[in-house]
Amino acid sequence: MVLLFAGTLALRPMEQRVNTLRAVAEPRGEQLAGLAGHGGVLAIFGGMRAALASGFWLRANLAWERRDPAATAALIELTVAADERPLYFWLNGARMLACDLPAWLPPAPEVVRQKRSAEHTRLALRFLEKGARWHGPDAALHVEMANLCLRQAGDVESAARYYRQAAEQPRAPYYAARIHAELLRELGRPGEALAWLRQILPALPADEPAACRDVVLARIEALEQELARR
Amino acid sequence: MDELPKSGLAASLRRTRLIGRHTLGEAVHLRLTLLLGLAGAGMLGGARWLGEFSFGSAELMFIADFGLGVLGLSGTILAVLATTHLFFSDIESGSACWILTRPVRRWEYIAGKLVALAGLLAVFIAALGLLLAGLLAWRGSQLGAAPVAGRLFLCACGVQWLKATLVAAMTLLVCSYARSALFASGAGLLLAVIAHLRPIADEAGLAWLRFWPNLGLFDAEQLLAAGQIPPVAWLLSLGTYWAGFVFLFGAAAAYVFKHREF
Numbered sequence: 134m135v136l137l138f139a140g141t142l143a144l145r146p147m148e149q150r151v152n153t154l155r156a157v158a159e160p161r162g163e164q165l166a167g168l169a170g171h172g173g174v175l176a177i178f179g180g181m182r183a184a185l186a187s188g189f190w191l192r193a194n195l196a197w198e199r200r201d202p203a204a205t206a207a208l209i210e211l212t213v214a215a216d217e218r219p220l221y222f223w224l225n226g227a228r229m230l231a232c233d234l235p236a237w238l239p240p241a242p243e244v245v246r247q248k249r250s251a252e253h254t255r256l257a258l259r260f261l262e263k264g265a266r267w268h269g270p271d272a273a274l275h276v277e278m279a280n281l282c283l284r285q286a287g288d289v290e291s292a293a294r295y296y297r298q299a300a301e302q303p304r305a306p307y308y309a310a311r312i313h314a315e316l317l318r319e320l321g322r323p324g325e326a327l328a329w330l331r332q333i334l335p336a337l338p339a340d341e342p343a344a345c346r347d348v349v350l351a352r353i354e355a356l357e358q359e360l361a362r363r
Numbered sequence: 364m365d366e367l368p369k370s371g372l373a374a375s376l377r378r379t380r381l382i383g384r385h386t387l388g389e390a391v392h393l394r395l396t397l398l399l400g401l402a403g404a405g406m407l408g409g410a411r412w413l414g415e416f417s418f419g420s421a422e423l424m425f426i427a428d429f430g431l432g433v434l435g436l437s438g439t440i441l442a443v444l445a446t447t448h449l450f451f452s453d454i455e456s457g458s459a460c461w462i463l464t465r466p467v468r469r470w471e472y473i474a475g476k477l478v479a480l481a482g483l484l485a486v487f488i489a490a491l492g493l494l495l496a497g498l499l500a501w502r503g504s505q506l507g508a509a510p511v512a513g514r515l516f517l518c519a520c521g522v523q524w525l526k527a528t529l530v531a532a533m534t535l536l537v538c539s540y541a542r543s544a545l546f547a548s549g550a551g552l553l554l555a556v557i558a559h560l561r562p563i564a565d566e567a568g569l570a571w572l573r574f575w576p577n578l579g580l581f582d583a584e585q586l587l588a589a590g591q592i593p594p595v596a597w598l599l600s601l602g603t604y605w606a607g608f609v610f611l612f613g614a615a616a617a618y619v620f621k622h623r624e625f
Contacts, residue, residue, distance in 0.1 A: 136615070137611065137615050138574055140607075140611040141574040141575065141576070141608070141611065142574055143607075144576075144604060144607045144608060144611070145573065147600060147603055147604045147607060148577055148580065148604060150600045151580050151597065151600045151601050151604055152580070154594060154596050154597040154600055181428075181429055181432040181433075181436075182428070182432075182584070183417065183420060183424075183425050183428040183429060183584075184413055184416070184417075184425075184429055184432075186418075187413075187416050187417055187418050187425075188416075190418045191416070191418075218420065218588050219418075219420045221418060221420075222418075
């Protein structure tokens with residue numbers, strides 16, 4: 134037994150090397166622990182997590198139809214714990230948490246409603262940040278975080294930061310970089326906006342309509358004129 | 364059996380091969396193998412129907428994911444139950460005693476069993492893998508979707524085979540000292556579950572589990588989801604990790620079996 138233990142401990146460095154070299158992350162402890170007690174752990178061991186996640190998602194939508202905020206939130210969490218790979222669950226789950234759940238709460242004065250909306254937006258942002266950890270960073274997740282900050286919380290500073298993070302991801306949509314510059318302008322930082330646009334311009338293809346290279350050139354010109362007038 | 368040369372590595376390998384071939388022939392004809400194969404095939408067929416309830420991912424990826432899960436689950440169950448059955452049936456029928464009265468070393472007997480189990484699991488996973496590949500090709504042609512890359516799919520099936528053979532080696536260690544097939548089956552399944560719990564060992568305060576192999580490394584679904592052939596360095600590391608544990612469990616089983624009395 135001693136030799137068996139010694140042998141298994143000797144193989145620990147090899148396990149760490151495999152973990153370091155793998156292209157995708159190991160299933161996270163907190164992710165699997167979140168499934169404990171909900172019948173999900175055995176399904177994970179059986180490798181059927183896509184089916185399990187779809188089942189949880191169906192139940193989350195049934196809870197959504199009943200307007201049950203606690204059940205909806207819990208089932209959304211179980212869905213992503215079962216299968217963190219599809220962005221669909223992260224994006225739509227965050228939208229449900231930020232936009233739908235506060236609307237189901239009993240009527241209240243404006244101040245209270247705003248506070249509830251801010252709390253649910255923070256909940257959705259924490260959910261998406263967990264998505265960036267479990268799924269891996271993705272432009273779509275950062276764009277969603279930016280949209281929530283801008284539309285739900287009115288937090289332009291955070292939205293600008295998230296749009297920049299989105300623009301820096303591989304295969305990011307071109308608009309993320311442009312919107313980051315526009316938000317910097319709104320925040321009264323035209324110098325930073327100009328520097329950013331000049332930085333992204335060389336990488337924009339001229340033959341790609343979505344890149345809107347002409348639009349970026351026009352905005353650079355406008356910013357240069359604005360700064361010259363100051 | 365033929366008259367065997369008595370000494371030397373070549374002779375040992377020949378004896379191991381003979382035991383392995385005999386065991387494999389017995390294993391392939393087991394009703395258990397057929398039953399699990401049919402159950403696996405049925406579940407693969409069910410994947411087509413379940414694909415309509417896939418919300419998060421493309422249908423083909425869902426079917427591939429589910430199918431690999433069926434391969435893994437049925438392969439693990441077969442690894443435990445077939446190992447237990449083949450080992451204890453030899454003991455109960457007296458074949459083990461008869462073989463060991465010949466100039467066959469106990470480690471050669473264990474090695475032969477292990478080689479046969481690896482062969483059985485390879486045939487089993489290859490058969491279900493072919494069925495899954497056919498299902499994916501057929502459904503892909505109906506949907507007009509890009510097929511799952513062949514080499515990547517082969518890698519994923521290979522990883523499932525590695526996992527199943529490691530479970531078989533664990534179960535063989537249990538069989539080498541267990542007195543009943545029921546205990547060995549239960550212990551084998553429990554050890555497989557423990558090995559799957561390794562990823563959450565630290566979070567759940569089970570740090571002592573670190574000495575046990577981590578079956579979470581053999582995640583074929585994640586491999587397929589990555590969409591690209593994993594780096595050779597990773598494959599070699601995983602293979603070395605697998606070989607290390609299989610050798611360790613095999614050597615431990617041979618040592619325990621050497622001191623076993625019938």
